[in-house]
Amino acid sequence: MSNFSELQCILDGLKCRSKVLSAVRSFFERHDFVETETPAGILAPAAEEYIDSPCTDSFFLRSSPELQMKRLVCAGMKNIYQIGPCFRAGENGRLHRQEFSMLEWYMAGADYLDMLNFTRNMVRDAVQKINQNSLIHYRGEIIDVAADWEMISVRDAFKNFAGANADDAASEEGLFELILTEKVEPALPKNRPCVLIDYPVRFGAFARAKKEDPTLAERWELYIGGVELANAYGELTDAQIQRERFNSFARTRQRMNLKEYPVPTAFLEALDHGMPESTGCALGFDRLVMLIAGADSLAEVTFPLDS
Numbered sequence: 001m002s003n004f005s006e007l008q009c010i011l012d013g014l015k016c017r018s019k020v021l022s023a024v025r026s027f028f029e030r031h032d033f034v035e036t037e038t039p040a041g042i043l044a045p046a047a048e049e050y051i052d053s054p055c056t057d058s059f060f061l062r063s064s065p066e067l068q069m070k071r072l073v074c075a076g077m078k079n080i081y082q083i084g085p086c087f088r089a090g091e092n093g094r095l096h097r098q099e100f101s102m103l104e105w106y107m108a109g110a111d112y113l114d115m116l117n118f119t120r121n122m123v124r125d126a127v128q129k130i131n132q133n134s135l136i137h138y139r140g141e142i143i144d145v146a147a148d149w150e151m152i153s154v155r156d157a158f159k160n161f162a163g164a165n166a167d168d169a170a171s172e173e174g175l176f177e178l179i180l181t182e183k184v185e186p187a188l189p190k191n192r193p194c195v196l197i198d199y200p201v202r203f204g205a206f207a208r209a210k211k212e213d214p215t216l217a218e219r220w221e222l223y224i225g226g227v228e229l230a231n232a233y234g235e236l237t238d239a240q241i242q243r244e245r246f247n248s249f250a251r252t253r254q255r256m257n258l259k260e261y262p263v264p265t266a267f268l269e270a271l272d273h274g275m276p277e278s279t280g281c282a283l284g285f286d287r288l289v290m291l292i293a294g295a296d297s298l299a300e301v302t303f304p305l306d307s
Helices: 003-009 011-030 066-075 112-131 154-162 166-170 175-187 239-255 265-273 285-293
Strands: 079-087 099-108 135-138 141-144 150-153 194-200 216-224 227-234 278-284
Touching (some): 011 112, 011 285, 066 079, 112 216, 112 278, 150 154, 154 166, 166 175, 166 194, 278 285
Parallel strands (some): 150 194
Antiparallel strands (some): 079 099, 135 141, 227 278
């Protein structure tokens, strides 16, 4: 198929994308959020273990606007959001692109359960506006986003779907992710939204530990139709603990022969000044459009990368 023919085939998807973008912006504006724009080219990405940010001679392409947006929260902004391009090396496929659009937002003075309620309302609002009802038709499933969202703890999911102990798996390099992707995620319900909640603290890179159980992190992930859509944290505000985590991630990256990242000094300095109790969420905007449009892949709702 020629590039021109490919574009002709995705015009409906691109029109749907525009409508979803408008609906999402309208929702955030109604809830008094400030739209922000931070650079896509940054000097120091977050040193997460399993995410690679592409780099040029002078800067990295961000995998998320997270560190820059948190600096704004530390500086005094309260409810902020951003929709913009992000990049992850080597990610291509039906549900992945090396360049993709992220919807990310932060709420000061709120916790990760407040964020779940907000996200539920935002998704329902967008689906209702575009589809004129609360239904998503995706890969043979009819999913009602207005119905109850199933909540499953990570520990229960590992036990019930994989016969495994999540905490034991988290202590062995690479095992947690392997079980999650090969056993747990395929078994999650696809006919209704599903939330995996309360991860082992080892897998809450920027999340604070739960007060009632410090072995768990305040983190949840949303799946719709089996598609991982959003990831949220009750934000870690302790600069010293964050430094220790960055150091641990850097050591892991070194063991895995991954690219070494500079220390995100500006972010840590902002955290030293103080960050209020906050919660943040990152949502794959392309995936949201794909689900609402009932498309099979991201290629049907995004401009071709090779053009």
